[in-house]
Structure formats: structure tokens, C-alpha cells
Amino acid sequence: MSAGFGWIGLRNLVGNGEASPRSGSATNAWFTRGLLGLLAGFLVGGAVWLLMLPAQNNIAQAEPVNLALASVDPVLPTSASDTAAARGAGLDGLKISSQTWRRGGLGSKALVTFTVRNDNDYAVKDIEIVCAFTRRDGSHLTDRSRVLADTVGMKSRKTFARVSIGFVNVNADQAKCSLVTARRV
Structure with missing residues (x-):
């Protein structure tokens, strides 16, 4: 007995109680995909780890950094003209x-x-x-x-x-x- 789906090409997908046309089980497919994803994760993680490692000849020494701070001493007026300039x-x-x-x-x-x-x-x-x-x-x-x-x-x-x-x-x-x-x- 046919379901009448032949005209749209579904006859191969829907049968009369037959087994699915796939040869492997769904569990096997998920397991394979999981292993491939895990392998890809390890590869990406390893590449990132290698990029984060500093080169052996560029390792910075742990030395303190001394900063030079500039200071400006105020100029005190010495004459009346200097006092007027400071007020200016x-x-x-x-x-x-x-x-x-x-x-x-x-x-x-x-x-x-x-x-x-x-x-x-x-x-x-x-x-x-x-x-x-x-x-x-x-x-x-x-x-x-x-x-x-x-x-x-x-x-x-x-x-x-x-x-x-x-x-x-x-x-x-x-x-x-x-x-x-x-x-x-």
C-alpha cells in the first residue's frame, strides 16, 4: 500500500515500516561530531597558547621603572616691574x-x-x-x-x-x- 507521496519525491524517505535509509545510528554521528569539535578546540587553544608565549630573547627583565618628574620652581619677583608682570x-x-x-x-x-x-x-x-x-x-x-x-x-x-x-x-x-x-x- 502506497501513501501517495511519490509525486513529490518522498517515497524514499517514508516507507511502510522499513528501517531508516541511514546506515549508522544517531549516537554514532553525535560521537563523531563531538570528537571533531574537541580536536578543533585543542588546535585553536594550542595556537592561541603559542601566540601568547613570549619569545625567549624578548623576555623583559623585572627592573623597577624610574620616572623623571619635572618641577618648575616659581620665580619670585625682585623688582616693581616684575611684580606688575606677575599681576599681568x-x-x-x-x-x-x-x-x-x-x-x-x-x-x-x-x-x-x-x-x-x-x-x-x-x-x-x-x-x-x-x-x-x-x-x-x-x-x-x-x-x-x-x-x-x-x-x-x-x-x-x-x-x-x-x-x-x-x-x-x-x-x-x-x-x-x-x-x-x-x-x-
């Missing part, structure tokens, strides 16, 4: 009266909000600030600086909100910003 930098009457910081950019950037107070008799612009970031225990992590092109009028204050200072370490817990330079307008 604009920092004598400038100070940061308040500051806060938070993370932005998925936690990798520092956004600082601060208020610059100008007690001078002239306006200043191109204010450069530097922010030092520290860990919770107080150890120093990194410094970031920015130049603000805005102008702060004479005898006034200006709040700069959420200024992007740059990328910071994920361990940074505290920030302390200070003024570096400013130009007299």
Missing part, C-alpha cells in the same frame, strides 16, 4: 570659590562644575585650570587640564557647569581643581 598673569585676584565633580560618558569622563571669582579691576579670559584626581585613600592618580575661552568680568564671578575635563581612572574618588593661568582682557 591675572591670578592674583582669581580664585575658585566652589567646585564639584561627577562622572559622565558612561563613567569614564570627569565633568567639573566650579565658580571662578575675579576680584581684579579688569576682566580675564583664557583661564586654564588643572584638576588632580585621587583615590579614596588619597593617593594621586592623574592630572587633567583645560583652557576655558570664556571671559570673567571685573569684580564678578562666573559658574562653569559640567565642563568636560577628560578621561579619568575608574578608581578616582576625589578631584581638586586649581587655576594655572589667565589672560588679562
